[in-house]
Amino acid sequence: MVVVSLGFSDARYPRLAGELFEDEQHLRWAAEDWGHLVHDRPRAVLRPGSVSDIRAMARFAAERGIPFVPRAQGHSSGGQAQAKNGIVVDMRGLNGIDAVQSEHVVVGAGARWSEVLRATLSHGLTPPVLTDYLELSVGGTLSVGGIGGTSHRSGLQTDNVAELEIVTEEDELRTCSRTRDSDLFDAVLGGRGRHGTIIRATLRLIPAKTCTRRYKLYYRELSPLLADQCLLVEDGRFDHIEGHARFADSGEWIYAMVLATHFDPGEEPDDAALLGRLGHESAEIDDMGCFDFLNQMEDDEAYLRSTGAWEQPHPWLDLMLPGSAAEDFIVETMRKLVLDDIGESGLVLFYPFHTRVITTPRVRVPAEPRAFLFSLLRTAPHDEVVVSRLVESNRELRQRALSLGGTVYLEHAESP
Ligand SMILES: Cc1cc2nc3c(=O)[nH]c(=O)nc-3n(C[C@H](O)[C@H](O)[C@H](O)COP(=O)(O)OP(=O)(O)OC[C@H]3O[C@@H](n4cnc5c(N)ncnc54)[C@H](O)[C@@H]3O)c2cc1C
Structure with a gap:
């Protein structure tokens, strides 16, 4: 039945600024992906209203030992963004793009690469590596690698990240990079969403041609x-x-x-x-x-x-x-x-x-x-x-x- 529990009236879940869904339509959505091969239904889908919502639900899931899995565009083909009887976090709304700097841009993990590229090209800059399909999310490809036609030169998208803001499995909000909290950085890049939730990423940029x-x-x-x-x-x-x-x-x-x-x-x-x-x-x-x-x-x-x-x-x-x-x-x-x-x-x-x-x-x-x-x-x-x-x-x-x-x-x- 139902959903659209907004947290405040629901004793089972933490208080949330966003929405928590348990209805058939949302559970079915979260149990589908590009592959259509795996269909693991979660118990709830979180549409966070803030980072605090993600932290609160990460803690809730950790305390009960239930899976907690971020999901963005759902273009995985083997159930990677699904959480059997757990909580799926719909990251698509965390898609802000900060002002583009000369060598980097800070973006929300839910931003799609097409949005990132449009923003950076207008400043004559581009991420060094892009996947063939640009409607994938930043968090989604940084969780697998992100390979494309320039990878022979510039590696993967994960090789071109300067810094990440993460909500850890233990619900902490941490900033990490190759030189700061590098174990967390290395665990999350290519970590398939199982070692923390990427909130924001600082992406390296290079000059672009027109x-x-x-x-x-x-x-x-x-x-x-x-x-x-x-x-x-x-x-x-x-x-x-x-x-x-x-x-x-x-x-x-x-x-x-x-x-x-x-x-x-x-x-x-x-x-x-x-x-x-x-x-x-x-x-x-x-x-x-x-x-x-x-x-x-x-x-x-x-x-x-x-x-x-x-x-x-x-x-x-x-x-x-x-x-x-x-x-x-x-x-x-x-x-x-x-x-x-x-x-x-x-x-x-x-x-x-x-x-x-x-x-x-x-x-x-x-x-x-x-x-x-x-x-x-x-x-x-x-x-x-x-x-x-x-x-x-x-x-x-x-x-x-x-x-x-x-x-x-x-x-x-x-x-x-
Ligand atoms: C048409 C098509 C073309 C593709 N082309 C390429 C390509 O050229 N190169 C390439 O490398 N790949 C390619 N892929 C594969 C794609 O990069 C991966 O499947 C990617 O993970 C999908 O991103 P998504 O936003 O759909 O993520 P989802 O499917 O929603 O999630 C994928 C994984 O990322 C995790 N995740 C999502 N958001 C976060 C977050 N904020 N924090 C932590 N973990 C998170 C999920 O838990 C899951 O494990 C392609 C896929 C399709 C369908």
């Missing part, structure tokens, strides 16, 4: 693409390096490397120099505003929502593969994949990075100088048999990757 030239290079075979990616990561000629494969209508794989160079008007990129010594078959080159490039998933989202694929189950697998084993693993995995394994709107994502640039202790990377992100971004039908088959296939691939020295990037609920 325009972007995007290069989509198409390859007939996967191996030359992977080799070119490695060459580019070494010589650093592009700002942004990613790669993906998707099924064409013909049933064949289309392999593409997506590269970008940012520039200001009057500084034309030198295409011949940038594309020299690369083995692609064809190229599409276009210019756009920097924000439009970084926000490139906006159109995909609109399309996937229109087809219904946005709401389908997403049994995703996100691995980091050691450089020495990556090519064989990726080529072999893709050789066996058929359309039903990934879905018409599914995508295989892969790109290399130097492991030395990832310094967040909680994010485990392969013990080699170079590693690859490898993600199977599957879309499945609403069919339990099919979903179970894909989850089992993920489990096997995960085990194989681990045996080769790989690591799991976005740990899902069923991860070992």
Whole structure:
């Protein structure tokens, strides 16, 4: 039944400035995510009216030994933001963005990266690393890592945080950084919301350009693409390096490397120099505003929502593969994949990075100088048999990757 207990009249819960919900609609919301695979219902959902609410409920949960889990955009795919019989904290309202400074900005953990980027670009600045999809929250990606097309240069989003304000599991409000209370800092970054709730984050900023030239290079075979990616990561000629494969209508794989160079008007990129010594078959080159490039998933989202694929189950697998084993693993995995394994709107994502640039202790990377992100971004039908088959296939691939020295990037609920 009910909810909308505002705390004051409810003897069971602490007094709150915000709202506490126990109704079906909110509990169901908190038991859903992007994956649609895990459905752990909490006992209540807190929409905090202040940081004091978060502290009071953290204490309430700790005293009773019940799970207390922050949640923002719910784009996890394995129940990471769910709290079985516990309290879920809806962090979306804590989304303030302070005045942008020359080298950093302080933001509320519930702010989305699109909001942060809009604010910083208007000052000619940008976070060094952005995820492909910008509607994820700052707290959500700092709880996993946050990898993107500039990670070969700048590491993860967690590697670019100067300071955090945290409500600890014991309900204390603490400020931490690499040099102050560093154990807490290291526990929370990549900590999947289980070691404290991020309230505010101080994010490092770097100068931004206004325009972007995007290069989509198409390859007939996967191996030359992977080799070119490695060459580019070494010589650093592009700002942004990613790669993906998707099924064409013909049933064949289309392999593409997506590269970008940012520039200001009057500084034309030198295409011949940038594309020299690369083995692609064809190229599409276009210019756009920097924000439009970084926000490139906006159109995909609109399309996937229109087809219904946005709401389908997403049994995703996100691995980091050691450089020495990556090519064989990726080529072999893709050789066996058929359309039903990934879905018409599914995508295989892969790109290399130097492991030395990832310094967040909680994010485990392969013990080699170079590693690859490898993600199977599957879309499945609403069919339990099919979903179970894909989850089992993920489990096997995960085990194989681990045996080769790989690591799991976005740990899902069923991860070992
Ligand atoms: C379409 C799409 C594209 C994506 N692209 C990328 C990508 O390019 N790179 C990448 O790295 N990832 C990517 N991801 C994965 C994404 O970064 C993670 O799933 C991220 O955790 C989701 O953020 P969220 O705001 O939805 O968080 P939620 O799903 O709400 O929460 C995720 C985790 O963060 C914790 N959390 C949330 N807020 C806080 C807080 N304030 N304090 C402490 N813990 C908190 C939760 O407890 C949970 O463990 C993508 C996901 C989707 C669906």
